[in-house]
Amino acid sequence: MSATLDRRDLLKLLSASVLAGPLQLTAAEKDKPLFFSPDEFELLDTLTEQIIPTDSHSPGAHAAGVPFYIDRTVAEAFLPDYKEAWKTGLAELNRLSFEEHKHPYLKIGKEKQLALLALLAKAEQDPKTAGEKFFALLKEDTAYAYYTSDIGIHKDIEYKGNVIQMEFAGYDAV
Amino acid sequence: MLLQFPGPNPNEVDLKSTYDAVIVGSGAAGGMAAYVLTSHGLKVLLLEAGKYQDTSKILHSMEWPYDHPRRGNKPPDYHALTVNEYNIRQQVAVEKSPYPKVQSYVQGWSGTDYSKTLVVDEKQNPYTGTRYAWVRSRAVGGKTNIWGRLALRLSDYDFKAKDHDGYGENWPISYSDIEPYYDKVDLYLGISGHPEGLPYLPDSKFQRPNKLTYSELHFRETLKGMGRVVTPYRAGVTTEGLKHNKYRSRCYGRGACNRHVGGCDIHAAFDSPTGLIRPAWDTGNLTMRTNATVYEVTVDKDTGKATGVSFLDSESKQSYKVKAKSVILAASTLESARLLLLSKSSLYPNGVGNSSGHVGHNFCEHMMGPSVSGFMKDLVAKPRTLDDGKPGGFYIPRFRNLEGQKPSPFLRGYGYEGSSGTTMLPSSVSTPGFGEEYKKHVRDYAGATIEIGAFGEVLPRYENAVDIDPDVKDAWGVPVLKFSYQFGENERKMAKDMATSGREMFEAAKFEVLSTSDEMLPEGWSIHELGTARMGDDPKTSVVNQFQQCHDVKNLLVVDGSTHVNASCQNPTWTIMALCWRSCDHLADQLSKGEV
Numbered sequence A: 001m002s003a004t005l006d007r008r009d010l011l012k013l014l015s016a017s018v019l020a021g022p023l024q025l026t027a028a029e030k031d032k033p034l035f036f037s038p039d040e041f042e043l044l045d046t047l048t049e050q051i052i053p054t055d056s057h058s059p060g061a062h063a064a065g066v067p068f069y070i071d072r073t074v075a076e077a078f079l080p081d082y083k084e085a086w087k088t089g090l091a092e093l094n095r096l097s098f099e100e101h102k103h104p105y106l107k108i109g110k111e112k113q114l115a116l117l118a119l120l121a122k123a124e125q126d127p128k129t130a131g132e133k134f135f136a137l138l139k140e141d142t143a144y145a146y147y148t149s150d151i152g153i154h155k156d157i158e159y160k161g162n163v164i165q166m167e168f169a170g171y172d173a174v
Numbered sequence B: 001m002l003l004q005f006p007g008p009n010p011n012e013v014d015l016k017s018t019y020d021a022v023i024v025g026s027g028a029a030g031g032m033a034a035y036v037l038t039s040h041g042l043k044v045l046l047l048e049a050g051k052y053q054d055t056s057k058i059l060h061s062m063e064w065p066y067d068h069p070r071r072g073n074k075p076p077d078y079h080a081l082t083v084n085e086y087n088i089r090q091q092v093a094v095e096k097s098p099y100p101k102v103q104s105y106v107q108g109w110s111g112t113d114y115s116k117t118l119v120v121d122e123k124q125n126p127y128t129g130t131r132y133a134w135v136r137s138r139a140v141g142g143k144t145n146i147w148g149r150l151a152l153r154l155s156d157y158d159f160k161a162k163d164h165d166g167y168g169e170n171w172p173i174s175y176s177d178i179e180p181y182y183d184k185v186d187l188y189l190g191i192s193g194h195p196e197g198l199p200y201l202p203d204s205k206f207q208r209p210n211k212l213t214y215s216e217l218h219f220r221e222t223l224k225g226m227g228r229v230v231t232p233y234r235a236g237v238t239t240e241g242l243k244h245n246k247y248r249s250r251c252y253g254r255g256a257c258n259r260h261v262g263g264c265d266i267h268a269a270f271d272s273p274t275g276l277i278r279p280a281w282d283t284g285n286l287t288m289r290t291n292a293t294v295y296e297v298t299v300d301k302d303t304g305k306a307t308g309v310s311f312l313d314s315e316s317k318q319s320y321k322v323k324a325k326s327v328i329l330a331a332s333t334l335e336s337a338r339l340l341l342l343s344k345s346s347l348y349p350n351g352v353g354n355s356s357g358h359v360g361h362n363f364c365e366h367m368m369g370p371s372v373s374g375f376m377k378d379l380v381a382k383p384r385t386l387d388d389g390k391p392g393g394f395y396i397p398r399f400r401n402l403e404g405q406k407p408s409p410f411l412r413g414y415g416y417e418g419s420s421g422t423t424m425l426p427s428s429v430s431t432p433g434f435g436e437e438y439k440k441h442v443r444d445y446a447g448a449t450i451e452i453g454a455f456g457e458v459l460p461r462y463e464n465a466v467d468i469d470p471d472v473k474d475a476w477g478v479p480v481l482k483f484s485y486q487f488g489e490n491e492r493k494m495a496k497d498m499a500t501s502g503r504e505m506f507e508a509a510k511f512e513v514l515s516t517s518d519e520m521l522p523e524g525w526s527i528h529e530l531g532t533a534r535m536g537d538d539p540k541t542s543v544v545n546q547f548q549q550c551h552d553v554k555n556l557l558v559v560d561g562s563t564h565v566n567a568s569c570q571n572p573t574w575t576i577m578a579l580c581w582r583s584c585d586h587l588a589d590q591l592s593k594g595e596v
Helices: A007-017 A038-051 A066-075 A080-101 A110-121 A130-147 A150-156 B028-039 B083-087 B090-096 B161-165 B175-189 B214-224 B272-282 B333-342 B435-445 B489-508 B573-592
Strands: B018-024 B044-047 B078-080 B101-103 B286-289 B292-299 B306-313 B319-329 B366-375 B394-396 B414-420 B449-457 B465-473 B479-484 B512-517 B556-558
Touching: A038 A066, A038 A080, A038 A110, A038 A130, A038 B435, A066 A080, A066 A130, A080 A110, A080 A130, A110 A130, A130 A150, B018 B028, B018 B306, B018 B573, B028 B044, B028 B272, B028 B319, B028 B573, B044 B272, B044 B319, B083 B090, B175 B272, B175 B573, B214 B394, B214 B414, B214 B449, B214 B489, B272 B286, B292 B319, B292 B333, B319 B333, B319 B573, B333 B465, B333 B479, B366 B489, B414 B489, B449 B489, B489 B512
Parallel strands: B018 B044, B018 B319, B044 B286, B078 B101, B319 B556
Antiparallel strands: B292 B306, B306 B319, B366 B449, B366 B512, B394 B414, B414 B449, B465 B479
């Protein structure tokens, strides 16, 4: 077997890697939510960072642009149900916060916020109440957006693949 | 002589001339028929219902999720059918879906923006009857553009299965008949694997094998003690390159084949367009007409022979007829059966080639669903290694109902496909919790996971069948298929055993088991439908002979999976191509002698 890239293969690899320009957002657009109100977006930003925070190993959801990705996804969703689930879910979280602590979620302090999330997270596998269902939605969308991001793939998981290899890595079957 | 690939249609097709062969469908079978027949110097017309799409340009195998506006996912107005929707009746789910574009379940995976034009729109292509997760591609190359690549041989355990357990019928051929053709397919298309010397899973002419991960190597050692085998994925992928094919590169272990629905933009993985059709094109003997929806095999009512086919232009819906000395159906197991059944005439009132009444019957496939997932404790919190840069994980060949073993409570066997280690996207959603602890858990376990999923033989049964539903028509006005097909008791017993034996192997390897499932996924999930026009020596109980010629009409061949007598538990693509090569050699010989 040849250990060098032959020219023909190299040309094929190069032509295959020419990407069709994706609809990249400009810097200005990136700063502005398309679907959520400024208040909702602030809440979303806090929540996603609490689901996947910055730690000593890697940056978290905020740095990875998770709230913006979720905002774009919800904004272009085809069915109103999904948009509705996000709107009412954020409202439900504030309602629960008011009920327990007389203030909206962003005003109750980190300790009470995390306690409230932990309560909703208990039923993650089989959510029943509106709050539990919202947690499941928040968790799923945050995890997907984070682990498909540049930071999630490279800085957190430290994924080493999607590269050109002359030999497969690993162990021979003996 | 056309200079463009493919021809710009439709006037390029000479409707006045008589081709040596007209082939319907351009997937594994149709591509192989085109390659073999044009290599024999025959003038061939290849008809494909879909368009030509250059997968070199559309698959973007190395694009990072974050470089795509939807992280590789399909546009918001596209919907993929779910298990629940198949369960509540696919037809209802499709008709009532609010989404403009509805596609089969495979488009529910990540990264499906790249494959959305390769699979059919379910609204345009309805079907009725029992639930069936039917995945179809109408494009040059068909499902080979995105196939799973596991390229296995069958053995006499399959060809002579009736001799082993008394069930069903033997094939009219033995392993020794097809072995030289398996060799030809291996050498012409390239296959990666490690020889194991197993009588029930014959070795191929392998190129450089995949490597195993640390946990897979440990699993292999463990299973040796149980008389079972973990072997590197036998992939229909050229890992060393093919000097005779300038359209395909060798594999460079980029690993995208498991991240998207499949497909390889440098064509290291076999696909029909670059592996077979372009070489056929280069002979100068091939004419290809895309956007050609064939709806009937035409026959001469005096001689009873096939005279050609009728087709509609898929866009203008204008009807055309073409003439050929031989007609070769390679439209896929279910579509070829549909065509035979649609081609009714006074001479063939039950459909052409169907005097036996077996067309559409003995429908079989592979059952999927039972699976085990877990992790290897030694690997938790270890640095992540490069584990997915290869064309597949590993395969565990069948180990039930073999010579000298105590018979299982079910007939036949099953194998497992498996994978392990770090992938681009960790299993983050299924990890419970949130916060720092959650994040660390996802990271620590990302490289430690291992999972296996079973593929089991579904017995061929006469009563498992498809027929024409005269009341429902597709977007081209062609009557659709009605399914009467379901798993039976043998499959249910096998599913239980799959889960039990999978768990037992994980425990033997001291893997921590996270989940075990013995639930069968809906019928059709494996995308390995087979057996609706089975081969045999007896024209009363089979549709085609050992050279895939209809018993009733010798110049009408069916060369796809519909001719398989049973499903085996081994993936069918390589067998489809080996049989097709053998039949086309035979046909070319007969045509040269004027015998058909």
